[in-house]
Amino acid sequence: MADRRYTKSHEWLTVEGKNVTVGITDFAQAQLGDVVFLELPAPGRKLSAGETFGVVESVKAASDLYSPIGGRITAVNEKLKEHPELINSDPYGDGWILKLELTGELPGDLLDEAAYKKVAEA
Amino acid sequence: MTGSAARRTPLYGRHVALGGRLVDFGGWELPQQYTSIREEHLAVRKVAALFDISHMGRFRVTGHDTFDFLQRLVTNDLARIAKGHAQYNLFCNEEGGVIDDLVVYWGEDAFFVVVNASNRERDLGWMREHAPSTVEIEDRTFELSLVAFQGPRAEELLPAIGLSDIPYFGFRDGEVAGIKTMISRTGYTGEDGFEVFVDSASVGDLWDSVLEAGRPAGVLPAGLGARDATRLEAALRLYGSDMDETVNPYEAGLGWTVKLDKGDFVGRDALAKVREDGPRRTLIGLRTEPGSIARHGAAVIARGRRAGVVTSGTHSFFLGYPIALAMVEVPSFRVGDKVAVEVRGREAPAEVVKLPFYRGSARSASAASKS
Numbered sequence: 001m002a003d004r005r006y007t008k009s010h011e012w013l014t015v016e017g018k019n020v021t022v023g024i025t026d027f028a029q030a031q032l033g034d035v036v037f038l039e040l041p042a043p044g045r046k047l048s049a050g051e052t053f054g055v056v057e058s059v060k061a062a063s064d065l066y067s068p069i070g071g072r073i074t075a076v077n078e079k080l081k082e083h084p085e086l087i088n089s090d091p092y093g094d095g096w097i098l099k100l101e102l103t104g105e106l107p108g109d110l111l112d113e114a115a116y117k118k119v120a121e122a
Numbered sequence: 123m124t125g126s127a128a129r130r131t132p133l134y135g136r137h138v139a140l141g142g143r144l145v146d147f148g149g150w151e152l153p154q155q156y157t158s159i160r161e162e163h164l165a166v167r168k169v170a171a172l173f174d175i176s177h178m179g180r181f182r183v184t185g186h187d188t189f190d191f192l193q194r195l196v197t198n199d200l201a202r203i204a205k206g207h208a209q210y211n212l213f214c215n216e217e218g219g220v221i222d223d224l225v226v227y228w229g230e231d232a233f234f235v236v237v238n239a240s241n242r243e244r245d246l247g248w249m250r251e252h253a254p255s256t257v258e259i260e261d262r263t264f265e266l267s268l269v270a271f272q273g274p275r276a277e278e279l280l281p282a283i284g285l286s287d288i289p290y291f292g293f294r295d296g297e298v299a300g301i302k303t304m305i306s307r308t309g310y311t312g313e314d315g316f317e318v319f320v321d322s323a324s325v326g327d328l329w330d331s332v333l334e335a336g337r338p339a340g341v342l343p344a345g346l347g348a349r350d351a352t353r354l355e356a357a358l359r360l361y362g363s364d365m366d367e368t369v370n371p372y373e374a375g376l377g378w379t380v381k382l383d384k385g386d387f388v389g390r391d392a393l394a395k396v397r398e399d400g401p402r403r404t405l406i407g408l409r410t411e412p413g414s415i416a417r418h419g420a421a422v423i424a425r426g427r428r429a430g431v432v433t434s435g436t437h438s439f440f441l442g443y444p445i446a447l448a449m450v451e452v453p454s455f456r457v458g459d460k461v462a463v464e465v466r467g468r469e470a471p472a473e474v475v476k477l478p479f480y481r482g483s484a485r486s487a488s489a490a491s492k493s
Contacts (some may be wrong), residue, residue, distance in 0.1 A: 034159045035435040037413030057415055059159050059437055061345055062466050
């Protein structure tokens with residue numbers, strides 16, 4: 001398993017070669033509360049780093065989702081349609097959101113776990 | 123609220139120990155949820171759950187003119203109840219706008235008035251302003267705690283005896299888990315259940331005992347998230363969201379609490395005129411598609427124009443779809459009409475549905491008012 005990296009906007013990603021898996025962090029899901037719905041794009045769409053690709057709706061609020069990298073969507077977690085609560089119960093596992101094929105390089109501003117912890121605790 | 127720090131109820135330590143996610147509500151630091159709004163919400167609907175509602179304002183009113191004083195301040199008719207019974211009520215201003223919604227309890231040697239946390243000081247001022255010198259109003263919010271035990275199995279699972287003798291909106295002194303309390307068959311979830319008044323010194327023990335006794339059956343502590351979702355399913359109005367001083371009771375769908383024939387009371391003339399002319403707005407229920415939660419303030423659009431505004435909205439885990447209350451212009455809509463609501467900057471389809479969205483095990487408030 002590749003190391004997990006993070007963004008300031010509370011997404012996580014793992015990178016294996018060109019294949020990148022994206023989700024939202026445990027801190028993000030705890031802040032959102034019970035997730036009831038996700039609005040997600042279709043596979044094939046190209047995203048640039050920082051682009052809004054969807055919405056996660058919890059009981060409390062709707063929040064935009066941002067792509068941490070530039071790339072093409074290769075898969076969307078279909079399980080989330082029926083079971084959005086996977087975002088809460090297993091944010092780093094079954095609650096993954098997108099798989100992307102990386103275009104170009106990884107952005108330079110991704111955070112490691114220690115750096116992200118500081119962002120989350122701020 | 124003002125800039126001062128949020129207040130804490132005597133159960134604050136329990137909320138922290140239970141992992142409650144604390145938020146500011148009406149100037150009080152209270153749990154939004156302990157584990158999950160979904161689980162807590164379903165516990166209320168299927169078993170029973172325990173809420174700390176000690177943030178609500180509680181006043182003890184005494185003096186032999188108390189009945190006449192309260193009768194002149196509230197819209198409902200206190201002569202329709204007797205000692206040992208409570209009544210849902212409103213304070214209105216002279217223009218007929220709703221100052222607060224509240225419950226009046228007619229006790230053996232005092233009346234109790236329970237009001238919304240965010241209005242406690244306003245209500246206390248309003249009451250004192252109107253009270254004759256023979257009436258004494260005591261703020262008991264801090265010495266007396268209040269918890270709600272709500273759910274279809276509440277009577278079976280609350281560790282107390284003789285609960286079946288307490289009618290809907292009735293109350294009496296009694297022991298819960300061996301602790302002296304006042305037990306009232308009232309609530310804010312649409313389910314059967316009890317609100318228990320207890321000395322703040324004993325509320326921690328009571329809380330622990332009720333949870334421990336109910337745990338094998340699935341009783342959970344529940345936070346503000348489950349409280350809001352269940353009250354909304356039951357279409358119980360939330361002051362500050364669904365109504366305020368710019369809204370009159372007829373617009374809020376609470377005309378049944380206004381008894382124009384009971385004699386004079388504050389706001390009566392204005393309300394009689396609204397009744398005669400008919401309200402210009404009305405509160406309706408909306409159902410939207412999964413994922414389209416219409417939030418407070420969202421526009422309601424019909425026939426290409428803005429027809430009103432959403433006052434409360436949430437996802438109902440119990441019903442499986444989002445629901446909302448909306449204040450719309452009159453002539454209003456019929457059940458089954460299709461409208462649109464603003465969700466995340468776009469128009470989403472919505473259907474006008476009957477209120478309440480869900481009728482739980484509590485007997486209906488309107489039935490009690492007619493008794």
